Amino acid sequence: MTHDVHRGGLLDHQALAWVVLAVALLFTFATWQHFDAARAHHDQDRFMRAAEKQRNILTNRIHDYEQVLRGGAALFAAGGVPSRSEWRTYVDELDLERSLPGILATGFALMVPPEAKAAHEQSVRAEGFPDYAIVPPGERAMLSSIVYIEPFSGRNLRAFGYDMYSEPTRREAMDRARDSGQPALSRKVTLVQETRTGVQPGFLIYFPVYRSGQPIDTVAARRAALLGFVYSPFRAYDLLDGVFDTPTQILEIELFDGGASPENLLYATEGATRDARLMTEMKLEVGGNIWVARFRSSERYESLEGIMQPTMVLVGGVALDFLLFSVLYMNARHRRKMRISAAKLAQSLDSYKALVENIPGAVFRCEVGSPAPLRRLSSGIAPLTGEASERFLSGDVSYQELIHPDDRAAVAEAVAEAVAKRSTYNVEYRIKARDGFTRWVSERGQVSSDAAGRAQWLDGVVLDITERKAAEIMIRDLAFNDTLTGLPNRRLLLDRLEQQLAASGRAGRHGALLFIDMDNFKTVNDTLGHAAGDQVLVEVAARLLASVRESDTVARLGGDEFVVVIGNLGNTAEAAKAEAAELGDKILLKLSQPYRLGAHLHNSTPSIGITTFCGHHVSAGQLLRRADQAMYRAKSAGRHQVKFYEEDTAPAVRVA
Ligand SMILES: Nc1nc2c(ncn2[C@@H]2O[C@H](COP(=O)(O)OP(=O)(O)OP(=O)(O)O)[C@@H](O)[C@H]2O)c(=O)[nH]1
Known part of the structure; x- marks a missing residue:
């Protein structure tokens, strides 16, 4: 069975993490662009609003200055040319330094025709300014002079008497004001108030003052009526630094x-x-x-202002994207590992199942207790019992009842002991299969406990050992039995003889050992063949068995030598010997009967040596030797007779 570890849910794929990362990055990038565009738009709006605000502030301020000049002009219209002190009072009252900072001065420039120049200078000098003169000096078609300038101090004194009309830039603005009757702002100039250092660009605003009562409805009329200009000079930086925020x-x-x-x-x-x-x-x-x-x-x-927010969106978004990616990626990797582990587990489970199913015999698990229901049983139970495993698992067939009745107790005891000790057990027993055949099985089991230490499961395997058992029996037979006659061999004889000696000692009863050797057996082989010899030996064994009780032992030592051991011969040695002698005679008679070998009748006789015993005073080997000696005495005496061991006294020995 194979397991595809690459299949699985969508979340199992690391590729998904990459796709999500790509989509998330695209989304973040798009969001960032959107924010960036919105932010740029917002920045542009804010910038434009700020620019318009500054422009309005500036135009309003200029307008305010124009109003100041209009006020000054109105002073002339109301009461003719004001005196110097009246002008000063007017300007002081405006408190321009506080209400409209940045204004350098507020003055009045009088237009002076060339022919009135001398008289004009005289009149001003008479006011207490002896050095007064219109500057620059020289002849001009029309002159002007700054006659009032307030505050009349500091650098403003440099402008006193200055002919602004003599300078083209100023004249252009003055002409414009004169002709329009409106305030006129000059182009950029360098004010006469400037010293050598800290020179700033400057400009002036003029407002025309016409002689009162004269018409000013046309340009020509305004030119004819012009008296002078109320004006203000401005140093650009002094003014504008205070104007703009x-x-x-x-x-x-x-x-x-x-x-x-x-x-x-x-x-x-x-x-x-x-x-x-x-x-x-x-x-x-x-x-x-x-x-x-x-x-x-x-x-x-x-x-x-412009960059932070979209940048934060971009940086934060990308960070979140990678966080999401790492979570998905790690999750996919983890799930993949889990799937591989699960597949490996399933594979090992498959291998385990295959192993269990291929094990010769049956693997089982049952609960510990009574009854002990089977929870697992491999299909290997069928060849053992002739019943399918399902029949046992369903409870239709009881395994216990298949166990040979003689073995049930031993099996139950082995299991009970293992349960008590939480250990293993190993028991061999017979089961009766459905086909009626009895099989030997070996059951090995292991008891396992639950967490509390209580015996919980019984796991084990049942193997068919029928063949092994048969082999064991055969080996045992080979070791202890004569293959030709099936009689116990020398080893088993000695073993039984030891037991007999012990039993005789315990019971105080006598027994006897008869050593039987066929006479001239060699001639049978030599004349009739080995197979005929075998046939005679098998017949001898049968006749011996027929001569004794079932509890007595008949053994073949090898060749044509047989031994018979008999017990319970009586309480006295005499009685025992008499009885042994009687049996010896009986055997002598029986073995001397003709042997049928096919169509041929063969005559043969035995020589028998007897020794008796009571208890374990003499060893089994010694007894054998004694009987052997007695048998040789019989041979020596001419064969076909019974002889007792020399130390034994035979009450009656007959020779057939
Ligand atoms: N057919 C057959 N012959 C065997 C077997 N084992 C031994 N023999 C033979 O049995 C004979 C035993 O001879 P012995 O007992 O030594 O001598 P005997 O001919 O019986 O003469 P006595 O014992 O002196 O009377 C030998 O010739 C062996 O080869 C056997 O299993 N089958």
Whole structure:
């Protein structure tokens, strides 16, 4: 019988673990990609919202500054040109440093036609500024002068009297403000307030102030009515550092005046630009000017926010995939080992069964107890008993009843002793088979105990030993019996003689030993042949047996020599000798009768020597020698007669 260890449940296959790993890795990868895409989308949204927020903050702040300038212009409209102190009061009250930090100054630049320049300078000098002059000096078609600037201190003093209209960039913004009547933000400039160190890009916002009462509904009217400009200069970094949420965590910002090129860079949160993962540019219209804000995702934002979650999904997912794989793989390996073990077990069980079924004889297991039901019995019982094993197992046939009645007790005793000692037993007995034939069997058994030490099982084997028994009997016969006549041989005779001597000693009864030798037997062989001689010897044995009681012994020592041992001859030596002599005569007579050899009648006689005994005073060997001597005396005396051993006294010896 074969067992396929490769078959089994789906979970038994290590390949499944690999398939699951592949699918799980694919799933993890897909999930990671999904998360990554979602995360990127989320990052992009968050980035764009942050960028828009910063843009709005900036435009709102610029708008706030414009409002400040509008307020300043309104001061002129309400009460004409304010005095220096009124301007200072106005600006102080705005508390710009706290409410709108980043503004460098708030001032007023007066437009001065060339012809009014000298008078203008005179009037300002008269206010207590003797060194006042419009700078730069020189002739120009139109001049302007910063006459008010607050706070009027520090680097702002450098701007006092400066003609912004003389500088093209500023003039362009001033003209734009004048013509539009709206705030105008200049292109990038270097403010006159800058010193040599720490120079920052700057810009200015102008708001036109027209002479009150003059029409300003057309460009030409506005040009004609222009009085000057309320304005504010801004240092870009001083302003914008406070405007943007710094650090923004998410964004890096660059601000360009006009197109996004290095020469237009107004402000940057980082020193050097780099390739960011996310980047966007937005145009801002501020004061009639176009700024470009470039927003990039910050390194911090990219490293933490954007990557961690999908990476964790990927790493965690792959770890879980391999965990699942290892569990499935180990499980499959374990199950496979179990299957191999089970197959091996089944194979060894098959081998065991085959072994049991092929053992000559029957293997059995029965419960210990009375009754002792058979639980297993191999088919080898059938040749022994003629009954199939199933008949015994079902209880239809009782094995006990097949045991020879004379042997049942011995078998029961052997088993009971083994059960008591929890040991083995070995017993030989006869069973009567269904065909009526009696077989000798050998039963070997072993008693096993349960965990509590109680005898539980009786396991054993029953072997057919009929042939062995027959051989044993034959060997015994060969050893102790004469093959020609079947009579006990010398060895058995001596054995029985010893027993007889002992018995005679115990009982105090006499016995006698008769040594019989046929006369001139050689001539039978020589004249009639060996086979005829054998025939005579067999006939002699038969006549001897017929002459004595069954309890007496007739033996053949070899050749033509026979011995007869008789017991219970009486209590006295005389009576015994008389009786022995009587038997000797009887045998002499019987053996002297003619022997029929086919058609031929052969005459032969014996010579007989007798010795008697009582008890074990003389050994068996000595007795034999004594009788032998007596027999030789008979031979010497002429054969065909009975002689007693010399020391014995024969009451009556007759010679036939
Ligand atoms: N046929 C036969 N002859 C045997 C057997 N055993 C011995 N003999 C013969 O028996 C004879 C015995 O002779 P002995 O007893 O020595 O002499 P005998 O001829 O009997 O003469 P006496 O004993 O002196 O009277 C021998 O010739 C043996 O060969 C046997 O089993 N069968």
